[in-house]
C-alpha cells in the first residue's frame with residue numbers, strides 16, 4: 012500500500028509539471044490549430060532565467076536563508092517574464108505572418124524557432140549544464156515508508172496553484188472568455204467585438220508564463236539547466252495535451268497527471284528505461300483509438 | 315443516345331491519354347533542368363582550388379535556385395555526368411562527407427515527398443524507415459563482435475531485402491493510422507519514430523542497445539572495395555536518380571492522380587471510387603522503401619551505427635527540406651537538401667574578419683542558430699517553399715488571395 | 723463633406739472570395755430607424771454584403787460609411803465598437819459555451835451592471851432562452867439557436883443590426899415570433915438591415931427593400947411597391 016502511495020505521489024509531482032506545460036500547447040492549438048513546437052524551449056528558457064536569477068543572488072549575497080522565499084519567487088517570476096517576452100516576439104515574427112499560409116509552413120517555422128533557441132543557449136552555456144544553487148532544504152516528510160521531499164511538495168502545491176489560477180482565468184475573466192470564443196469560432200468571435208489578434212497574443216502569453224514558471228521550478232527540482240532540457244518534457248507535455256483531448260484545458264490538466272502517474276508506475280513495473288516508450292505508446296494508442304482524448308467527449312470526427 | 319454517350323467517353327479517354335503522354339514527356343525535362351545547376355552549385359561550393367571561401371556556397375545556391383526556376387538546359391545530362399564524377403575527386407574527406415550527406419538526404423527527401431507532397435500525409439516519423447533499413451542491414455552483416463547477428467549476407471542482396479522490409483514496416487505502421495488526418499497523423503508518426511528509436515536502444519538483446527552495431531563489413535563492387543563516402547557517394551547518387559525517376563513517373567501515372575485526389579479531398583476521392591486505403595498504404599510503402607534503402611547505404615558508409623543517430627531531428631530535417639524546397643516536386647527536394655544539409659556544414663568555415671571585428675568562429679559556433687533563424691525567414695518569406703511545383707503555386711496563390719480578403 | 727451620406731451607405735462595393743467577385747459594385751443606403759430588406763436568390767451575394775459591412779471581408783473597392791465615417795478598412799472588432807452588430811447566417815452559436823456566456827459575449831465591448839440589465843431585457847424578448855440559461859449553446863434546438871443569435875446580437879446595443887436570414891429553418895409560428903421581435907427592436911430605435919429568402923415576410927416588416935441579383939442591385943423601392951411589382955411577385959413571392 013505504502014509503495015503505491017509513494018508511486019502515486021512521485022507521479023503527480025512530475026505530472027503536475029507536464030500539466031502546466033501542456034496547457035500552453037493545448038491553448039495555442041485551440042486558437043490557431045497549430046502545434047507550437049517551440050513551446051518546450053520556452054520551458055527551457057524559463058529554467059535558465061530561473062538559474063541566472065538564483066545564481067545572481069548567490070554571487071551577491073549568498074543564499075544563506077534556510078528557505079529564501081523571496082529569492083525563489085523572483086526566480087519563478089524571471090522565468091515567466093522571459094518566456095512571455097519570447098513568446099510574444101515569436102508569435103509576431105514567426106507565426107502571425109503565416110496565419111493564412113499552407114498548414115505546414117507554421118509548423119516548420121516553429122521548428123526553426125525551437126532550433127534557434129536551443130542553439131542560442133548551447134552557445135551561451137558552452138554546451139555545459141548549469142548547476143542550480145540549492146535553495147530548498149534537504150529533507151523530506153516521512154510517513155511510514157512514504158517519503159516526500161520538500162521540493163516535491165513545493166512542486167505539487169505550485170502546479171495545483173497554477174492550474175487553479177488558469178482555470179479561473181479561462182472560465183471567469185473576460186479575456187478567458189474571448190480565448191474560448193476565438194478557439195471555437197474566430198469569425199464569430201470577431202463579430203462579437205473580440206480583437207482576435209490580441210486574443211491570440213494573450214493565449215501565447217498565458218501559455219508561456221506557465222511554461223516559464225514550470226521551467227524555473229523544474230530547474231530547482233532537477234538542479235540543472237541545459238539547452239536540450241525542453242525536448243523531453245515538451246514532448247511529454249504534448250502527449251499529456253493529446254491524452255486530454257488537444258484543445259481542452261481541463262483535459263490537458265488531467266492528461267498531465269495521468270501521464271505522470273503512468274510513468275511512475277511503469278518505472279516500477281516495467282523498467283525505468285521504458286518509461287518514455289510507455290509515454291509514446293500511450294500517445295499512439297490514444298490517437299488511434301480515441302483521438303478526442305481519454306477524457307474528452309467525442310465532439311466531432313475531424314480526427 | 316447511349317451510343318453518343320459512349321463516343322464522348324472514348325474521345326475523352328483518348329484525349330486524356332494523349333495529354334498524359336505529353337505531360338510525361340515534358341516532365342522528364344525538370345530532371346535535366348535541375349541537374350546542371352546542382353552540379354554547378356556543388357562544384358562552386360566545394361572545390362577549394364576554385365574558390366577559397368565557403369560562403370561562395372551561398373552564392374552558388376542562389377544561382378542554382380535561379381537556374382532551377384528557369385533553365386531548361388538540354389546539355390545538362392552530359393555535363394552533369396562529368397561534373398558529378400569529377401567533383402568528388404577534387405575534394406577532401408570532409409567535403410566528400412558533405413556531398414554524400416546532401417545526396418543521401420536528397421534521396422530521403424524524395425521518399426518523404428511521396429508521402430507528404432504527393433499523397434498529403436504528414437509524416438513526422440520518417441526516421442523509422444531510415445533506421446530500420448540501416449539496422450536490418452547492419453545486424454545481418456555485422457559479426458557478433460560488433461553486436462550483429464553474424465549472418466553475413468551480401469550488401470547487394472541486403473539493399474532490396476531491407477527496402478522490402480522497410481516497405482512492410484511502412485504498411486504495418488500505416489494500417490492503424492489510416493483514419494487519422496493532418497496533425498493527428500503527424501503526432502502518431504512522430505510517436506512511432508520515437509518508439510522505434512527507444513526500442514533500438516532498449517532491446518539490447520536484439521540490437522546491442524546503446525553500444526550500437528559496428529564492424530559493419532565493407533561492401534564490394536565486383537573486386538573494388540567501397541570504402542568511404544567517396545565510393546558510396548556514387549551509390550547514393552544512383553539511388554537519387556532511380557528514386558527521382560520513379561517518383562516523377564509514379565506521380566504522372568494513375569497512382570499519382572489518385573494521390574492527388576486524396577490530397578485535395580479524401581472524402582470526395584473515396585466517393586469517386588478511389589481506393590483510398592490502398593493508395594495511402596502504397597504511398598507509405600514506397601516512401602518507406604526509399605528511406606530504408608537510404609538507411610542501408612548510410613550504415614555501409616558509417617560502418618558503425620547507434621540508436622541516437624536516428625532521433626527526431628532526422629525526421630524533422632527531411633521534412634523541413636521537403637517543405638523549404640517546395641512540396642510536391644523533386645527539384646524542390648534537391649534545393650532543400652543543398653540548403654538544409656549543406657549550408658550548416660558549409661557555415662562552419664564562415665568567418666568575419668574585418669578591421670577590428672574578429673568573428674573568426676562565427677560560422678562554426680553559430681551555424682545552427684543561423685539555421686534556425688533561416689528556417690523561420692524562408693517560411694515567412696516563401697511559405698509555399700522556394701520551388702513549389704507549378705500546380706502547388708497556383709493553389710497557394712488562390713488560397714492566399716482568398717485569405718487576404720478575410721480581415722481577421 | 724458636401725455629399726449627404728446616409729446613416730449606412732455602401733458605394734460601389736466590390737467584394738468576394740479569391741478571384742470570385744460575389745458582389746460587383748453594390749450601392750445601398752439605409753436611413754436611421756429604418757428596416758431595409760435585402761432580397762435575392764441563393765448565391766446572389768446577400769451574405770457577402772453583410773460580411774463586408776461587418777469587416778469579415780475587406781472590400782476590393784468601393785466605400786462603406788456608417789454614421790458619417792468610413793468603416794471599410796476597419797477590423798471587425800472596431801466596427802462592432804461603432805455600433806454595427808451582425809447576426810450571421812447559420813446562427814454561429816458558440817456551442818461549447820452556455821447560453822448565458824453566449825449572451826455575455828454579445829456584450830463583449832461593454833461591461834458593468836448595464837450588461838446584466840440587458841440580459842434581463844433580451845430574456846423578456848425571448849423567454850424560451852431564460853429556461854435554457856445554463857445549457858450549452860450546442861444543445862439548443864434550431865429555433866432556440868436562432869433566438870439566441872438575435873438576442874446575442876442585441877446585447878451589443880447596436881445602432882444598426884444586420885440580420886442574415888433569421889427565418890431560416892424555422893416553423894411558421896416561430897418565424898412570426900421572431901419577426902414580431904424584429905419590429906419591437908426596431909421600435910426601440912435600432913436600425914435594421916434584413917437579409918431574407920422569405921421575401922413575403924421580409925417585405926411585410928420592412929420599410930424599403932433592395933433586390934440583389936448576381937452580385938448587383940437590380941431594383942430598389944418601398945416595401946409596398948416591391949410587394950406589388952410583377953417581377954418580384956413572380957420571382958420572390960412565387961405568385962403569378
Ligand SMILES: Nc1ncnc2c1ncn2[C@@H]1O[C@H](COP(=O)(O)OP(=O)(O)OP(=O)(O)O)[C@@H](O)[C@H]1O
Pocket residue numbers: 739742743744762763764765766767768769770771811919
Ligand atoms: N467562402 C467562400 N468562398 C468562395 N466563394 C464563396 C464563399 N462564400 C460564398 N461564396 C460565393 O459567393 C457567392 C455569393 O454568396 P453569398 O453567401 O453572399 O450568397 P447569398 O446571397 O447569401 O445566398 P444564400 O441565400 O444561399 O445564403 C456565391 O456564388 C457563393 O458560391
Ligand SMILES: [Mg+2]
Pocket residue numbers: 768769770811886
Ligand atoms: Mg446567405
